Amino acid sequence: MLCEQANVAQDLSYLNRDLKKVLIIDTDAHHVKNQPENAIILPKWTGDPKDQTLIQLIPFLEYLATMGFDDVREVLKSFEGKNIPVEFALREKRLREKFAQQEAEKRKGKKGKSIGGLASALGLSKSADEGAEGKMLWDEIRERGQKQYMEFERKIKEEGEKWLAERDAEEKRLQEEAMKNMRTGWFSGFLGGGSKPGEEPTK
Numbered sequence: 671m672l673c674e675q676a677n678v679a680q681d682l683s684y685l686n687r688d689l690k691k692v693l694i695i696d697t698d699a700h701h702v703k704n705q706p707e708n709a710i711i712l713p714k715w716t717g718d719p720k721d722q723t724l725i726q727l728i729p730f731l732e733y734l735a736t737m738g739f740d741d742v743r744e745v746l747k748s749f750e751g752k753n754i755p756v757e758f759a760l761r762e763k764r765l766r767e768k769f770a771q772q773e774a775e776k777r778k779g780k781k782g783k784s785i786g787g788l789a790s791a792l793g794l795s796k797s798a799d800e801g802a803e804g805k806m807l808w809d810e811i812r813e814r815g816q817k818q819y820m821e822f823e824r825k826i827k828e829e830g831e832k833w834l835a836e837r838d839a840e841e842k843r844l845q846e847e848a849m850k851n852m853r854t855g856w857f858s859g860f861l862g863g864g865s866k867p868g869e870e871p872t873k
Contacts (some may be wrong), residue, residue: 680694695712695727712724
């Protein structure tokens with residue numbers, strides 16, 4: 671959620687959501703002064719088409735959304751005072767290097783010490799992002815999500831016209847039903863009772 675209204679402080683409590691699961695992205699710290707611990711403050715976009723700030727933030731947001739942390743505020747706190755895209759990329763790089771080393775040791779028959787997950791690299795207590803043999807859980811989740819998206823895209827291409835036709839038919843049916851009810855109600859009121867068109871008014 672991006673807030674660009676000048677000098678207007680947002681209050682996330684109005685969302686009626688668990689603030690442990692809410693994140694706000696803004697360009698002005700004043701806008702998020704009510705819940706600064708839920709906020710990511712970015713430099714304001716100046717119109718530069720080469721500005722990739724939001725795109726660079728995607729891997730972090732993707733991880734945050736898929737790994738099911740109990741409290742996003744703890745994650746944000748671990749990045750306090752740092753450039754999140756840059757810092758996240760560095761932590762992920764270090765973790766992948768350690769993971770590759772651990773896998774190499776396994777192949778050699780050595781029992782290396784578990785490195786934990788990316789959550790540990792983020793400085794958090796959650797460390798359940800170790801996946802199946804040879805894979806990080808995060809990679810597994812991303813692959814699964816990509817497959818689901820591709821399947822959805824396939825269905826759209828193959829059945830999109832059918833879905834649209836069914837949707838249009840249902841909308842038309844609902845509109846006709848609403849008009850019928852409207853006309854019945856209008857005639858009933860006009861005739862002074864529950865009479866239908868063509869019937870004698872109730873006396």
